[in-house]
Amino acid sequence: MDAALARAWLEETARVVAAERDRLTALDAAIGDADHGTNLDRGFSEVRRAMTGSSPGELLVSAGSALIRKVGGASGPLYGSAFRSLGKALDAERDVTLEAFAAAFEAAVSAVERLGRAAEGDKTMVDALRPAARALARAVRDGLEPREALDQAARAAEEGAKATIPLTARKGRASYLGERSAGHEDPGAVSAALIVRALHTVATRW
Amino acid sequence: MDAALARAWLEETARVVAAERDRLTALDAAIGDADHGTNLDRGFSEVRRAMTGSSPGELLVSAGSALIRKVGGASGPLYGSAFRSLGKALDAERDVTLEAFAAAFEAAVSAVERLGRAAEGDKTMVDALRPAARALARAVRDGLEPREALDQAARAAEEGAKATIPLTARKGRASYLGERSAGHEDPGAVSAALIVRALHTVATRW
Amino acid sequence: MKKLINAADAVVEDALHGMAAAHHGLRVDVGNRIVYRASPSPGKVALVSGGGSGHEPLHAGFVGYGMLDAACPGEIFTSPVPDQIAQATTAVDTGAGVLHVVKNYTGDVLNFEMAAELAAEEGVRVATVLVDDDVAVEDSLYTAGRRGTGATVFVEKMAGAAAEAGAPLAEVAAVAKLANARSRSFGIALTSCTTPAAGKPTFDLPEDQVELGIGIHGEPGRSRVPLATARELVALALEAIHADLPLSGDLLVMVNGMGGTPLAELYVAFAEVAAQLRGRDAFITRSLVGNYVTSLDMQGFSVTVCRLNDELTRLWDAPVQTPALRWGR
Amino acid sequence: MKKLINAADAVVEDALHGMAAAHHGLRVDVGNRIVYRASPSPGKVALVSGGGSGHEPLHAGFVGYGMLDAACPGEIFTSPVPDQIAQATTAVDTGAGVLHVVKNYTGDVLNFEMAAELAAEEGVRVATVLVDDDVAVEDSLYTAGRRGTGATVFVEKMAGAAAEAGAPLAEVAAVAKLANARSRSFGIALTSCTTPAAGKPTFDLPEDQVELGIGIHGEPGRSRVPLATARELVALALEAIHADLPLSGDLLVMVNGMGGTPLAELYVAFAEVAAQLRGRDAFITRSLVGNYVTSLDMQGFSVTVCRLNDELTRLWDAPVQTPALRWGR
């Protein structure tokens, strides 16, 4: 991954989040407070305006800072920390290998788990991110091509999001509903899968 | 009219007002504040409980006092004064002639006009009461039977109420609507016609 | 209809029990429906007001030091009855006389008139001020005249302060009349309201329309216009007021909610009032934003403006201690 | 959707302009979305709170003498961001340290945590109290825990009074924690609410049902039951609270409206609370009835109870001068 690809990923994410804004908000209306789409759209609009840097790492750190600055809510600090951790782990490297990226992604997901005090099964974005990290690590171990590896990661995230439907939430706003949270897909897990899929979409070369 | 007939009239009025309560309130919703039926029903329930006296005059004065005590709004003092004036004009007479009743009715309508500072055409209960008073006076002059005379009075009141439909209100709450008050029947004119008709209904003997 | 009540015909009484339990500065005679100040100031002119219920905090929420001595709530949207008002009037009289603050509605006027006669028979001197500030209604000798709405709060506050300062009845009445004469209101509804007795909205208002020139009883207004921005709606209200009483000098401005409008939206409207008065020869020196004269659950707002002079400013600033208005104590 | 606004994404900013114009006791930094006290008391511990907008008067309406030094409103129902909170924190610090009053929502907690770190980097001592009074939510180590709702008003008032009296940071924080520990809330919605951005109600609630155990963000509650009387709904709320914190001793009780419920109905509910506590070993010695922690235009109410002790009573009674709460000055 070079700086151009990192930029392309953030641009594509901003585009997808804007397009899916109302769906994300509707998911959040069912078990939350009907703002997840608006929140992320506000955040990634700012990312688009404010991202800066000549390496993937710098760009991703600046994206994380923009999210923290603009999103608010639970998802702001969580996604903000995720992108900042991702960027920091990549250091100033101008050409990031898939292996380095996978390790950084692992660091990013761990940051979310730590900050959110959340684990898989709590019905949060972690239910998409953790399987994606696992899939990516496996793909690297198996020596897969970057595009194929990212497809597997995105697929794992999407499956993870789907799998939140029957769960009872233990973290975030949906936890207040207790058992009534079951039967709905977690909005943050869905947006997490969109973000991983956006990277696969633009990663036609690596 | 003896005390029994006066009682019967007040009972019948209470019955009719209760039956027509929602219609009166709906008329008031269109050009007022949606309480005329509730107001009168509350008032005539109290009349039923509280009326007392051995002559028609005493009974009607007590009814008027009950209305003043319980109705509130514009119609409370107006109908209250009407019944009190009616009763006072009948004095302690135990057997009231139609002629004496017609004169007392004239006094009652004048009391409403004075208190409400209203004249025919202002789109108020006066538009039913004044024609009724005129019809009654004419019937007495023409020597009609009481039942026929009261029928004519009730008919005049009903026509008077209908005739309020095209009018623009100049008094009461409907006046705030200006020209938008036109096209609706005045609730107080309708209730006034009900009251006169109630007397006709029970006056099978006089 | 969804209401937090026990029964449609018990709302007024139940709410009075609630006021009695919540406010130890009030003495509530639930049976006779009169809310008194628990510790009246001795020897001063007393103020009594009242009107239909459904406009809370008006009037009972304004009973207390520096404002009303008693309030007489009627049924929902129905004026109180003469006995009730007369009883309150006689009870609060210290010998200095009683001012009746009456909103100009036929029902209120007639019932207060009768009450004043009854109280006079008991030897109480009563003066009356009619509040008629609503410019949405045409002012004419041939009609019932203008309604009383938001200015009632100003009149009760300013006259109450004058009475608290020891002014005699004639002077307290003069203050009340002056406050009313210098005040104007205009109201706009986004939705109708539902009375517990009727159980459905008093009027139907389509999703894309607002009602201009509404009163406080859920009566329909003078006309309907398409739903517009806060900026445009405030402009309509200020124009209507300005056409009747030029907006200049020091102003007391109230942006009042009709009961169902979120406070944040009332601040949005107030920001518009302030912005639109800027650059004119008018200065908002005092203000009030919130729900003070309401129509049950109606969504909407009204703007009330009073052209202050030094005396009225001083009376407005004077200490007040009531459930709904409190400062300086 | 019918709202008195200029644009869905301008509500927060426009409302801040309105607050700035209406309240001369506030200094409003509209650009950075921070509401400050215009004249802070020198040398005292400062209090900063904040959270999503749409809960007005919370929090900005509680900025002033004896309560908050600054409030940070976020977008509608969205917590504020770290920079904003850190800036407010640094600005109000007098050297005595700053207490963050944070309602226990993941978003608020995380953003305030990051802000505290930023402020600490600037040398500001920050203590944090989490408000988590809502018994509708199961309290568990394995979940996000309970939400903060009505008790926020109590915590901000009592801790604010302690700070005003000169207590050091640790003591102010201890008061805040005590006030929270002794308070519980339960909320019931008759209708949902509509955020300007979504434009339609967050949940659908049939005409004959109410939602039990709602929070303040239009989140659905724990369950639905048929619409019942005020008496029955209050009984449900009190039972839920009593099961968690036995209702005895001197109580501060707030019946809080969710924004769209008429004040008269809140008094009806308060009358029920008072009646249902009678005969138990519980005494309502202080109370508050009105709209204090709202959810936009939602109809409904919440009951918040605090078991007072002498210290908390004294702190509650201490003078306060803010747009939404004022006494003693």
Ligand SMILES: Nc1ncnc2c1ncn2[C@@H]1O[C@H](COP(=O)(O)OP(=O)(O)O)[C@@H](O)[C@H]1O
């Ligand atoms: N403690 C947590 N750990 C991880 N993710 C969380 C946590 N709390 C919430 N989330 C995620 O955040 C999403 C909600 O984000 P958003 O709606 O923007 O914030 P808010 O809940 O503050 O309104 C949830 O769907 C969930 O995936």
Ligand SMILES: Nc1ncnc2c1ncn2[C@@H]1O[C@H](COP(=O)(O)OP(=O)(O)O)[C@@H](O)[C@H]1O
């Ligand atoms: N000044 C008046 N003179 C005569 N009748 C009046 C006057 N004002 C109102 N009314 C009558 O009273 C009726 C309304 O009564 P009601 O609804 O009970 O009182 P309110 O208008 O106070 O709600 C009107 O329909 C009208 O007939």
Ligand SMILES: [Mg+2]
């Ligand atoms: Mg959300």
Ligand SMILES: [Mg+2]
């Ligand atoms: Mg009426």
Ligand SMILES: [Mg+2]
């Ligand atoms: Mg009425």
Ligand SMILES: [Mg+2]
């Ligand atoms: Mg949110």
